[in-house]
Amino acid sequence: MPVRVQAEDFDAGAEILALRRGNPKIGALASFIGLVRDVNNGEPVTGMTLEHYPGMTEKALENIVSEAQSRWDVLDALVIHRVGLLLPTDQIVLVVVSSAHRGDAFAACEFIMDYLKTRAPFWKKEQTAQGTRWVEARETDDRSAERWEKMSPASAAHRPR
Amino acid sequence: MPVRVQAEDFDAGAEILALRRGNPKIGALASFIGLVRDVNNGEPVTGMTLEHYPGMTEKALENIVSEAQSRWDVLDALVIHRVGLLLPTDQIVLVVVSSAHRGDAFAACEFIMDYLKTRAPFWKKEQTAQGTRWVEARETDDRSAERWEKMSPASAAHRPR
Amino acid sequence: MLKLLYFARLRESLGTDSEAVELAPSVRDVAGLMDWLRTRGGSWSEELAPGRTVRVSVNLEMAEATTPVRDGDEVALFPPVTGG
């Protein structure tokens, strides 16, 4: 399965290596790591707890990866998302996409992140000096996801190969 | 220096880790690896030799990274490009960009690759069953680079944060 | 019986993460279920007030107001997602 939800940290380098190793069809590998920052909306953050919906979260992520594979020439893809307590500089999410060409790899990787942000059931609760607070969904994330809906198949295909 | 041209292979995982380690301002890290495929334009490729222009190549890469840093909120960036003889599945190039937000990281990483493809003095000579041949520049690479020129500062800024 | 799940802010303010409920005959879709849950009053009518943004899934798929709800379904209520 190209999707994992776990409390444990991950080794991004090892995952990237495992995805690309021995496949001479891969010309491009795009990856993304999301990390816990020590500030959000101008306020210091000391940590966060990530909650998810076991069963639905994995299914949603698999659907997002399938959608990416139907839109671009993707050879392989991987999503790892952590849950539980995370501290600043901790890794939250890893997305890796391999393809023959860089345009497909970049587009599919960014698409997966944008859709994950708006469609995969995860919720962040931040710890600040004032206590804990649930993070509000961002309108900019909705706009990022909508970019891909407005994109016609023709313009989606007009990416570098 | 955020730019290296070398014959030796690189450890992408270690480079990513070194770039992000201990910086709690980083919320997003986008990276790209270019790899040697065993086929190009439908013909089997057994290997390739990469030539560069020592001095100018490093300068061109530094200019491209600076240009990316002036366009987007980039915290740190790294480019490693190999030269010499490379075989299928070998790594050619690594680009890593860290930022507070994913839109900046993705855009800067893809921009660096697109500009590198059209502006950094590297030349590939492929080995096939028919002998060796210099790889022709691709028109699609020019179009990919031109995307960023047509992009107004306003639309460049209208990326997810 | 219907399995109801609550996540994140809703789980905390409603004070429960799950319950099994006998479906009232009037409840045929997500909108009907929300109306019915609001009749509980208190934090139920507050959190599920029409102005509040609450997402609903039925059997692990995102649902809309008109999505049918049937006996045996698993329905979850939660705020907009904030992962990644």
Next chain:
Amino acid sequence: MLKLLYFARLRESLGTDSEAVELAPSVRDVAGLMDWLRTRGGSWSEELAPGRTVRVSVNLEMAEATTPVRDGDEVALFPPVTGG
């Protein structure tokens, strides 16, 4: 003296990777240098023919036909780049 460098296909077809040349007084810019090199004939006039795509750099910066060329400059001729 002008330092001339050749890369990739040009290096191979011209049979040299570098040379030092005394600048003819007529050569003031990249276009003039190309004209002058073409007068060598043979593969020079072939590879540097106006229809061929040759890129030129002057002192490590990409140059155009009108870029000035002066004594002491390092000028490189090469095909469009194909790295990455």
